[in-house]
Amino acid sequence: EPEVTQTPSHQVTQMGQEVILRCVPISNHLYFYWYRQILGQKVEFLVSFYNNEISEKSEIFDDQFSVERPDGSNFTLKIRSTKLEDSAMYFCASSERGAGYGYTFGSGTRLTVV
Amino acid sequence: RKEVEQDPGPFNVPEGATVAFNCTYSNSASQSFFWYRQDCRKEPKLLMSVYSSGNEDGRFTAQLNRASQYISLLIRDSKLSDSATYLCVVNIPATGRRALTFGSGTRLQVQP
Numbered sequence: 001e002p003e004v005t006q007t008p009s010h011q012v013t014q015m016g017q018e019v020i021l022r023c024v025p026i027s028n029h030l031y032f033y034w035y036r037q038i039l040g041q042k043v044e045f046l047v048s049f050y051n052n053e054i055s056e057k058s059e060i061f062d063d064q065f066s067v068e069r070p071d072g073s074n075f076t077l078k079i080r081s082t083k084l085e086d087s088a089m090y091f092c093a094s095s096e097r098g099a100g101y102g103y104t105f106g107s108g109t110r111l112t113v114v
Numbered sequence: 115r116k117e118v119e120q121d122p123g124p125f126n127v128p129e130g131a132t133v134a135f136n137c138t139y140s141n142s143a144s145q146s147f148f149w150y151r152q153d154c155r156k157e158p159k160l161l162m163s164v165y166s167s168g169n170e171d172g173r174f175t176a177q178l179n180r181a182s183q184y185i186s187l188l189i190r191d192s193k194l195s196d197s198a199t200y201l202c203v204v205n206i207p208a209t210g211r212r213a214l215t216f217g218s219g220t221r222l223q224v225q226p
Contacts, residue, residue: 033213043158043201043216056212091157099205099214100146105157 002026004106006092012112013082021077021109023092031095032075033103034067036060036088043091048099049075082113115140118204118217126223131192135220137202138184146205147178149187151198152219158201161187192224 005024013019025032034046047057047067054067064086066078075094079086089110093103119138127133139147147164162169164176164185175188185202202217 035216042218043152045213045215048213089155099212100207102146102148102160102163103214105159107157110155 002104004092004094004104006090006106006109008109009107010110010112012114015084015113016081018078018080019082019111021079021090021092021111023075023077023106024073025075025092025094026096026104027073029094029096029104031055031098032069033093033095033099034077035091035093035105037091037108038085038088046077079111082111084113087111087113116217117141117206117215118202120202120217120220122218122220124221124223126225127192128225129192129194131224132188132190133192133222134189135187135200135202135222136184137186137217137220138182139202139204139206140183141204141206142180142183144183144204144206146214147176147185148203148214149174149176149185150201150203150216152201153198158203158216161200189222192222194224194226197222197224 007022032049037043045058047061048055089108091108092106095103149161150158151161152158164178168177173190177186199219199221201219
């Protein structure tokens with residue numbers, strides 16, 4: 001079964017550092033998403049990406065965050081100047097036809113900011 | 115009112131029991147509905163879509179009541195492996211948010 005791949009599975013970084021979280025969506029999928037889940041809380045939408053541009057973003061996705069699709073397979077989330085409250089599980093998801101048809105999630109990157 | 119609201123549980127049931135979860139959503143223009151399952155510290159996995167006429171997949175039955183704005187999930191003959199958090203997920207494009215909105219989840223613990 002095709003899957004979404006995320007790397008690394010766990011990243012520890014110092015406050016103020018930049019991190020890049022990587023995702024390889026399912027190859028024929030056109031819609032890509034980043035979500036985060038703070039421990040014990042719900043899955044929260046960050047950003048969606050379609051046709052090489054951001055299609056929507058939440059209020060969480062401020063200037064500290066950026067996304068990129070640097071080549072035909074990777075989809076990255078960059079967090080500049082990390083804060084303690086950025087510690088969370090970050091999930092990448094992809095969809096062939098859009099949110100109305102459901103997503104497939106990757107296994108996530110656990111980000112710990114110390 | 116929260117966009118998607120669920121009873122957090124936990125629901126503790128014995129093996130073989132039937133258990134039902136409800137979820138309410140605030141926006142009547144919501145279009146697509148799903149149940150996802152999330153194991154501890156793992157990614158959400160699509161359990162089933164929810165269709166207007168109701169749908170069944172083995173031991174799982176999902177129903178949608180648009181008039182009352184709620185979705186339900188029924189699990190029959192619970193197995194130990196059903197222990198997880200069940201996430202109610204809604205697509206609400208009328209709000210300008212095309213991405214899926216997740217509820218906080220209902221935790222199920224099936225006991226031997």
